[in-house]
Amino acid sequence: MSTSTTGDVLVDYDEVLAAYDPAMGLEVHVELNTATKMFCGCPTEFGAEPNTQVCPTCLGLPGAMPVVNAKAVESAIRIGLALNCDIAEWCRFARKNYFYPDMPKNFQTSQYDEPIAFEGWMDVLVPTADGGTETVRVEIERAHMEEDTGKSLHVGGSTGRIHGADYSLVDYNRAGIPLIEIVTKPITGLGAQAPEVAKAYVAQLRELIVALGVSDARMDQGSIRADVNLSLAPKGSGALGTRTETKNVNSLRSVERAVRYEMQRHAAVLGEGRSILQETRHWHEDTGVTTSGREKSDAEDYRYFPEPDLVPVAPSREWVEQLRGTMPENPRARLARLQESWGFTDLEMRDTVGAGALGLVEETIAAGAAPQSARKWWLGEMARRANDSGVEIGALGVTPQHVARVQAMVDAGELTDKLARQVFDGLLAGEGTPEEVVAARGLAVVSDEGALSAAVDKAIAENPAIADKIRDGKVAAAGALIGAVMKEMRGQADAARVKELVLEKLS
Amino acid sequence: MSADLTRRTAADLAADLAAGTTTSVALTQAHLDRIAAVDGGPDAGVHAFLHVDAEGALAAAAASDERRAAGSPASALDGVPIAVKDVLATRGLPTTCGSKILEGWVPPYDATVVARLRAAGLPILGKTNMDEFAMGSSTEHSAYGPTRNPWDLERIPGGSGGGSAAALAAFETPLALGTDTGGSIRQPGAVTGTVGVKPTYGGVSRYGLVAMANSLDQVGPVTRTVLDSALLHELVGGHDPLDSTSVDQPLPSLVDAARRGAEGDLSGVRVGVITELSGEGYQAGVQARFEESLELLVKAGAEVVEVSCPTFVHALATYYLIMPCEASSNLAKFDAMRYGLRVLPEGVDSPSAEQVMRATRDAGFGDEVKRRIILGTYALSSGYYDAYYGTAQRVRTLIARDFAAAFEKVDVLVSPTAPTTAFKLGEKLDDPLAMYLNDLATIPANLAGVPGMSLPSGLADEDGLPAGFQILAPALADDRMYRVGAALEAALHERWGGPLLDRAPALAAQAGPTDANGASA
Numbered sequence A: 001m002s003t004s005t006t007g008d009v010l011v012d013y014d015e016v017l018a019a020y021d022p023a024m025g026l027e028v029h030v031e032l033n034t035a036t037k038m039f040c041g042c043p044t045e046f047g048a049e050p051n052t053q054v055c056p057t058c059l060g061l062p063g064a065m066p067v068v069n070a071k072a073v074e075s076a077i078r079i080g081l082a083l084n085c086d087i088a089e090w091c092r093f094a095r096k097n098y099f100y101p102d103m104p105k106n107f108q109t110s111q112y113d114e115p116i117a118f119e120g121w122m123d124v125l126v127p128t129a130d131g132g133t134e135t136v137r138v139e140i141e142r143a144h145m146e147e148d149t150g151k152s153l154h155v156g157g158s159t160g161r162i163h164g165a166d167y168s169l170v171d172y173n174r175a176g177i178p179l180i181e182i183v184t185k186p187i188t189g190l191g192a193q194a195p196e197v198a199k200a201y202v203a204q205l206r207e208l209i210v211a212l213g214v215s216d217a218r219m220d221q222g223s224i225r226a227d228v229n230l231s232l233a234p235k236g237s238g239a240l241g242t243r244t245e246t247k248n249v250n251s252l253r254s255v256e257r258a259v260r261y262e263m264q265r266h267a268a269v270l271g272e273g274r275s276i277l278q279e280t281r282h283w284h285e286d287t288g289v290t291t292s293g294r295e296k297s298d299a300e301d302y303r304y305f306p307e308p309d310l311v312p313v314a315p316s317r318e319w320v321e322q323l324r325g326t327m328p329e330n331p332r333a334r335l336a337r338l339q340e341s342w343g344f345t346d347l348e349m350r351d352t353v354g355a356g357a358l359g360l361v362e363e364t365i366a367a368g369a370a371p372q373s374a375r376k377w378w379l380g381e382m383a384r385r386a387n388d389s390g391v392e393i394g395a396l397g398v399t400p401q402h403v404a405r406v407q408a409m410v411d412a413g414e415l416t417d418k419l420a421r422q423v424f425d426g427l428l429a430g431e432g433t434p435e436e437v438v439a440a441r442g443l444a445v446v447s448d449e450g451a452l453s454a455a456v457d458k459a460i461a462e463n464p465a466i467a468d469k470i471r472d473g474k475v476a477a478a479g480a481l482i483g484a485v486m487k488e489m490r491g492q493a494d495a496a497r498v499k500e501l502v503l504e505k506l507s
Numbered sequence B: 001m002s003a004d005l006t007r008r009t010a011a012d013l014a015a016d017l018a019a020g021t022t023t024s025v026a027l028t029q030a031h032l033d034r035i036a037a038v039d040g041g042p043d044a045g046v047h048a049f050l051h052v053d054a055e056g057a058l059a060a061a062a063a064s065d066e067r068r069a070a071g072s073p074a075s076a077l078d079g080v081p082i083a084v085k086d087v088l089a090t091r092g093l094p095t096t097c098g099s100k101i102l103e104g105w106v107p108p109y110d111a112t113v114v115a116r117l118r119a120a121g122l123p124i125l126g127k128t129n130m131d132e133f134a135m136g137s138s139t140e141h142s143a144y145g146p147t148r149n150p151w152d153l154e155r156i157p158g159g160s161g162g163g164s165a166a167a168l169a170a171f172e173t174p175l176a177l178g179t180d181t182g183g184s185i186r187q188p189g190a191v192t193g194t195v196g197v198k199p200t201y202g203g204v205s206r207y208g209l210v211a212m213a214n215s216l217d218q219v220g221p222v223t224r225t226v227l228d229s230a231l232l233h234e235l236v237g238g239h240d241p242l243d244s245t246s247v248d249q250p251l252p253s254l255v256d257a258a259r260r261g262a263e264g265d266l267s268g269v270r271v272g273v274i275t276e277l278s279g280e281g282y283q284a285g286v287q288a289r290f291e292e293s294l295e296l297l298v299k300a301g302a303e304v305v306e307v308s309c310p311t312f313v314h315a316l317a318t319y320y321l322i323m324p325c326e327a328s329s330n331l332a333k334f335d336a337m338r339y340g341l342r343v344l345p346e347g348v349d350s351p352s353a354e355q356v357m358r359a360t361r362d363a364g365f366g367d368e369v370k371r372r373i374i375l376g377t378y379a380l381s382s383g384y385y386d387a388y389y390g391t392a393q394r395v396r397t398l399i400a401r402d403f404a405a406a407f408e409k410v411d412v413l414v415s416p417t418a419p420t421t422a423f424k425l426g427e428k429l430d431d432p433l434a435m436y437l438n439d440l441a442t443i444p445a446n447l448a449g450v451p452g453m454s455l456p457s458g459l460a461d462e463d464g465l466p467a468g469f470q471i472l473a474p475a476l477a478d479d480r481m482y483r484v485g486a487a488l489e490a491a492l493h494e495r496w497g498g499p500l501l502d503r504a505p506a507l508a509a510q511a512g513p514t515d516a517n518g519a520s521a
């Protein structure tokens, strides 16, 4: 047993598994990258001044009416097909009625019992303990279209939540942006693997969305958001327990952590003989815990009914077949192709996928870097920095083009690896392009032979004992002198050239 | 001169403007003068208008006259003024829907039909009174006070569009736009002796119409003659990409159909009298005028038969499930967060958004609106949805099938528009069910999406008040009712020696402006 920062009692993970079978369901919201919103012509660009991308329709002004964005329907169908779903021949939008200030009409136009795509699956590659991978088939219940809400900013108070805030501001730029909600069927029988499978599913779904080109797929900007439903049932009972729904888990790492946390918390509650409250919970990225949100009981009744202002969506079979022809490569075939082309080992490939860096590495290689260089930077330097700052690796602010450019400078002898890391510091600090960072920080390798030669002479003079050892043929001792020279040159020298000079002078 | 201009039809005025015998400024001013003389306000007068835009109307009239002078009028009706029901969004003009909750709201955009009026050069005189959010059959549910029937100021002008119909009957405007969800154009037409048309569902854009029940609402013309309705219907109708439910196909010419009908020959036209919508339950004088009209149709060469539509007896119950369901959801947006009334709860220091919503909706909505929100919320609730909304939708399909079967046998269907003539103000205010019965004959058309027209059939013997004759046609065959309606109108005018409204009593002049919203200003 242990206690989280919220005071939740947690059961040790192994003990959870000894007593319970976890079941989970994942709901992933994908914000489409269509040029305009779901039901109006407003632009969807991220980051505009609040309430500048609005019109009578997405503000819910009296009298305004929606019109379905055909491009969003196309994206929804393509996502459905990529998830091996059936595509509805005829489906409708429905109103989901509830009051909330960031929802302009106080109903969300969504799909209820007639989703555009249903009954699909995705084969998820999950790392195994022995370093290999295995395939877990995740059944997809549905993928449906809906509109996003506005965004509330609660000002004042201590929690940043609506309760206790002094006042709230609402930005309706996001209201009406097209969303696709992808819902899995309950995923059972995973035991200890459940958290990893959850993460791998979201990671692979994200890769698929990127490959389809239908979303920016930025978890840090909320263009992909995951809700994690989790329940525990007594081991071997085959039943489904009461679930909680943890909202807006906004990084791959957190998907895994949230599943694990809820498993440990549920077990503690059940172990005390209490029952799980069916509720919405909030995930806290910083502390890694969930806290209780609004209670989700039978009292919550969305009073769904078909949206009377819209006509049914009836995609022709010809269109669907045409879209089927635009499907990206099968994920497994793609992995095999990339591995062969890059010459990665199974372990290297697994780590690349696991780090969520497959697309980044691919783009970096496409931008001119050697496969091993691309892998080295993303899985080493970038993964470490992402982990330190708790963001997605793709959201660091360093692009594949940056990495390729820096590596090209290293290859040309203009930067050392150490200097390259300083270039990345500058890129992360938003100091411009790699060239601009190099210029501004004065990071170029010193190729002035005179200065280098003088530094080597100085190091030899200051370390006579080491110099003697090298003269005696102990070449390995050169390292200490090289280090001294590099220190003198503040790292801006090519270590290989320094070694040559040392050996030359002491031969 | 003014009086002459206000008594002319829109078609006459368009001809006058084309001939250069009057100007848009002159006839717009004449109507503004008439409004100032008879409209009064909440306490006296017709009170057809909630807002009069004299300045805007005269500016639009002047621009129209310039176009005429340059020989390039924007449309046949360029320069003919019009009034607009206050449920249609008008850029820069207050739009209240007859509700306190929207008091002071000025839309930043025009409804498509309003944009079409402006583009066609029609000066907008103002916004007309209505039952709050179009919920009612008497205009007594307006939060700004009732409209009075020009035939008898003690009586209701029908509803919800009593303002538009009364404005026509009082010669305050030659044209108006109304909306019809269960009879809100046709029933006021019947009880004020005017003409009103509910077009085929999807025939006229609803974009900018503040919805009561989206699957039933239609915008349509309110006029004094069938031809004027056809002219206005053609002008505002047609496909609108902003309304997904608007029909994207060319319609037969309605003006041609009205002109052809006025020639009086209905040979070969089959007219079906709906068994379930006449006879018992209809006021004797209303029924008598209806039967006389049938005789005139026969005289014009039509074949009149009786047609049974058995499911129509369930129309009222069906309507009172579907309409409140849609309305309860539509009206959720009035929450004080973005526009309109905002009421802070009493005795609360820093109220939450939810508390402000509750206080505002409690203070801003009238009883009838609250009644329908509660009905709809209940009927949509989990566990009741199938029994109520689901069943209602299935009955709706049966009603549409009854129409389809009937239109296999006849070209148009007819009935009295409303069961009675205008009743007294306050008479049915405390009896919602009695009020709802007014729409018995008009509701089936909304449920099935077919077009309907009401035109005057004469005065009931017992009270000397107007009765209405309803003509229904198949969806997209609006032209048929214009043809039959114009033929009947011509025959009736011949019998009466002129329009029915010539027999309406003269209205007493009203004192200056009594309306906070600026009528008569």
Ligand SMILES: [Zn+2]
Binding pocket: A037, A040, A041, A042, A053, A054, A055, A056, A057, A058, A059, A176
């Ligand atoms: Zn918009």
